[in-house]
Amino acid sequence: MSRAKRVSAPVLDLVWDDLRLRFPGQKNPVLDGVGLRLEAGRTLGLLGESGSGKSLSTLAALGLLPRSAIHVGGTIRLGDTDLLSLDARARRRLLGATLGAVFQDPSTALNPYLTVGFQMSEGLRRIDGIPGREAREICLEALETCRIREPRRALRSRPHELSGGEKQRVLIAMATVRHPDFLLADEPTTALDVATRGAVLEVLLERGHDLGMGLLLVSHDIFLLGECVEQMAVMYAGRIVESGPTRRLLTSPRHPYTRGLLAAAPRLEGPRGRLPEIPGHPPAVDERLPGCPFAPRCSLALPSCAQERPAWVSLGEEGGFACPVTETEG
């Protein structure tokens, strides 16, 4: 039996609380009060357009922010521990054992000079102290679970000898080989060809389910998330504008931006013809308004929207949203 961390139900949630980040030379924060809760053993989707802050929110939890990022306020907590306050040594211990990550481009996430086996087994050998032969068996088991063809060959290979789909499966196996409590997956299938996306996503979801991990799936695709996650949070211009159970967001979204995304997403069974678009484009960081950043694109905007930051409207177990105008809908 594998000596990698045993499967056990994690008890703590991973919580982003009012996270604010800024970059030098910018007057506005790039993350402007991000609040998220990834529940242990559950699935959460983070949805938004490019530049909304999805990836930065993920990188902040992993301690992989660009050096120039300035932490203005807020926390990312795991129990009593604020991940943002950890030193490099404590963070290294956390990565792999508690937090695993899968990124968009498998080509840049693997070291091209080292074999898959060496990279994959490093944490097991150096941190968990598992002897090389045993670590190799654990890696083989993880590769098999991720449905890599010829897993022994894959272990001996360097990344350039594998296809894009194989590399992403290797990354999923590597990210989960030490059975972390949480897996953060940032657009994990976007760089793959269409034919392999579904299969890789299936592997990711299966692995998360089998190991009882909390899974954060980041995507710009509302329907992809709709099929994969229990809870969803919608991000716009560095803020969470709506969150709640996926079922509610897909059937009765309350924020005009979520409604716009839903209307603009292509669907097989929908009417033919041009899809409605959200007019305009997301604002650059320093173009963001002090009030609601969506105001220039919103058909329901009132004059006050541009000036007053919308308060969060709680729907209890159904989540919440940040729009005082749709709050008054029945």
Ligand code: SF4
């Ligand atoms: S606060 Fe105003 S601008 Fe923002 S989404 Fe609501 S109605 Fe639109």
